[in-house]
Amino acid sequence: MPSAPKPTLTSQLMRAIDSFAFPLRTSHYVELVNPLWSTSKLQARVIKVWDETKDARTLTLKPGLNWRSHRAGQHVRVGIPIDGEHFTRTYTISSAPERNDDAFTITVKAISDGKISPHIVRNIKVGDYLPIGLPQGDFFLPDAQPVLPLFITAGSGITPAMSMLRSLIARDRLPDTVHMHYAPHELDVIFAAELRAMARTQSRYTLHEIHTHSYGELKQSKGYFNAEQIDELCPDWRTRDVYACGPPGLMAALEQHFDNAGRSQYLHIERFLADFAAIPADAVGGRVRFRRSATDIDASHDMPLLRVAEEAGLNPPHGCRMGICHTCNTTLLGGAVRDLRTGKLISDVGSVVQTCVCATAGDCELDQ
Ligand code: FES
Incomplete structure (x- = not known):
């Protein structure tokens, strides 16, 4: 498992000064000067863009305080603001952790009918700030025994x-x-x-x-x-x-x-994408209620609930959109959903539902 980020001298100092800045935190004032100094949210500044091919671009990102280095093969959640809306996607880090400039790279290929990846490849520029998560994932080479x-x-x-x-x-x-x-x-x-x-x-x-x-x-x-x-x-x-x-x-x-x-x-x-199982022939869609958003919408038996929510005009939290990061988790308040990866029904009230890989199975109600 990746280790917790080590507190730096700066972050320890910021925590001490926080007590004088109550009810805000020092970080809120400091991030007005430099967003990378914030300790309340993690951001990265784009310091270089580089076109790898006609439709793939590498962004070099300088992360702020509280970043921790990745293991080669891990991915990171990146927030992408587009026209006032906030989207999140997960990208593998393409650089080695051994870089000596405290920066890392992601390499994004534009999907022809996509919205986010073409925006990254064409519009993100040096000097932009992007919200990021910490490195995650267990796709890396083992330390213990060398492999071929x-x-x-x-x-x-x-x-x-x-x-x-x-x-x-x-x-x-x-x-x-x-x-x-x-x-x-x-x-x-x-x-x-x-x-x-x-x-x-x-x-x-x-x-x-x-x-x-x-x-x-x-x-x-x-x-x-x-x-x-x-x-x-x-x-x-x-x-x-x-x-x-x-x-x-x-x-x-x-x-x-x-x-x-x-x-x-x-x-x-x-x-790249979640691997979905075959859906039973008798599967049915139904009415989905997003309780906290006070939104009801009809949904098919095979559309992930994350997309259902987005099509209803909601902007639910999400990351990888493929069942890895758990950013989209919510709670089942009633009815049933189907995990599209396994085909299994989830119907116990209080169960965790990963909305990016679950579809409604009949009517359902979610705490979102
Ligand atoms: S968005 Fe990552 S698990 Fe659903």
Whole structure:
């Protein structure tokens, strides 16, 4: 587990001075001077933006007080203000914890029909302040026993692997590593120059770029993951721990392959999206009541309650939108909901409901 942030001299001093600033906190005055000095909320200043590809951008963020460094592979919640509305998304940290400037990077790929990621890629600029959370997640290499990694990544799923590779190289601890990376074309490979330089200069790092689209085609037409491909590119895959991140189709193919081979325990997956189970044919939607917001709305059996709330004009708290961060948790006050990942019904009043991965099952009432 990540350790709690260590109090710095500045934060200890701020706490002592707080007693004179009551009922506000010193932090509230100080953040008017520099938002990064606030101890009441964590923010980061954008200090650099860098275009990795035509639709992927790296932001370098300088976090404020109370930040704690991440483990390579972890993610962070980032608040994005757009036209007076506040959105939150979770992004993997792409830099190594060993950076010596107390900054970190996130690398965001614009989703063509999305709202938040295109805004980040096109509009966020140096000098902007963004609210952030602390690093979270358990997708990282173990400290205790060294492993031989096989990274299998696709698109922006490269970010956790990049953080791990940068960290291993910074510590001079890179073991024999194979990396299979999927991208539509050569020019779409995020971190391409650095990856290719690593492949040239690090004798223990082997990179296989797999380009999945023919020019002029919008859909993947080649390069699909399969048994022959992994046998050819990484013949010793049965001796390795696999760290994979990418779209649901690739993750499903990997799960199937490693399950068939009896090696599921060596497959570690970080997902972009929650993996939803099949919904029973007799599932029904119903009326959802958000009690504290005094809002009622009809909802289908398969729409996550977070989206239902947003479509009703509410702005509920959320982070990853895929069942990881628990920022969207609320309490069930009546009726039933279905966990879309498992298909299981939740009907005990008082149960915790993760609204980003649960849908109503008949009528339900939530404490939101
Ligand atoms: S938003 Fe992260 S668990 Fe729901």
